[in-house]
Amino acid sequence: MKVSDILRVKGHVLFTVPPQASLLQAVQTMAQHDIGSLVVMEHGKLVGLLTFAEVMEAVAEGEGALGGHIVSERMDTHYEVCGPETTLDTLRRTMLDSGTRYIPVMQNDALLGVISFHDVAMAVVREQDFENQMLKAYIRDWPEEDGQAGADPARTSAPARG
Numbered sequence: 001m002k003v004s005d006i007l008r009v010k011g012h013v014l015f016t017v018p019p020q021a022s023l024l025q026a027v028q029t030m031a032q033h034d035i036g037s038l039v040v041m042e043h044g045k046l047v048g049l050l051t052f053a054e055v056m057e058a059v060a061e062g063e064g065a066l067g068g069h070i071v072s073e074r075m076d077t078h079y080e081v082c083g084p085e086t087t088l089d090t091l092r093r094t095m096l097d098s099g100t101r102y103i104p105v106m107q108n109d110a111l112l113g114v115i116s117f118h119d120v121a122m123a124v125v126r127e128q129d130f131e132n133q134m135l136k137a138y139i140r141d142w143p144e145e146d147g148q149a150g151a152d153p154a155r156t157s158a159p160a161r162g
Contacts, residue, residue: 003105004084006123007113016041019072023058026050026071037102040075046111048075051102081106092120
């Protein structure tokens with residue numbers, strides 16, 4: 001499975017915010033759409049990611065208040081990226097090794113979407129479910145061995161003497 005497969009199932013809806021937006025506006029957008037990250041775009045280019053981790057850090061520093069922060073002050077500018085041909089195994093390893101929960105999917109300079117750790121977990125579950133179904137179907141249709149069709153295992157010992 002590849003990142004492009006995950007995006008096909010997930011869709012390509014992106015929620016963006018400009019770097020000059022207030023942190024409060026960004027949080028309201030995240031809450032309204034029940035999402036954990038926003039893509040920060042400026043002049044049509046990806047310039048950062050704002051995730052709930054950066055927001056929580058700002059809240060903790062502000063002792064419960066967001067204050068007058070703007071997105072560019074809190075956004076992450078050092079993020080991992082992947083391409084549409086990246087395999088699920090590579091993506092999963094990258095996310096685990098780097099501790100990243102959101103990875104932008106880029107092709108050349110075009111942003112195709114963002115893959116979350118949740119998206120990866122769902123893809124793994126779907127893939128495992130499919131493999132499980134295929135294995136069960138294969139076992140159900142297992143060819144019977146020569147001369148053993150319907151044989152009772154308890155009756156395959158030496159003949160009884162009588």
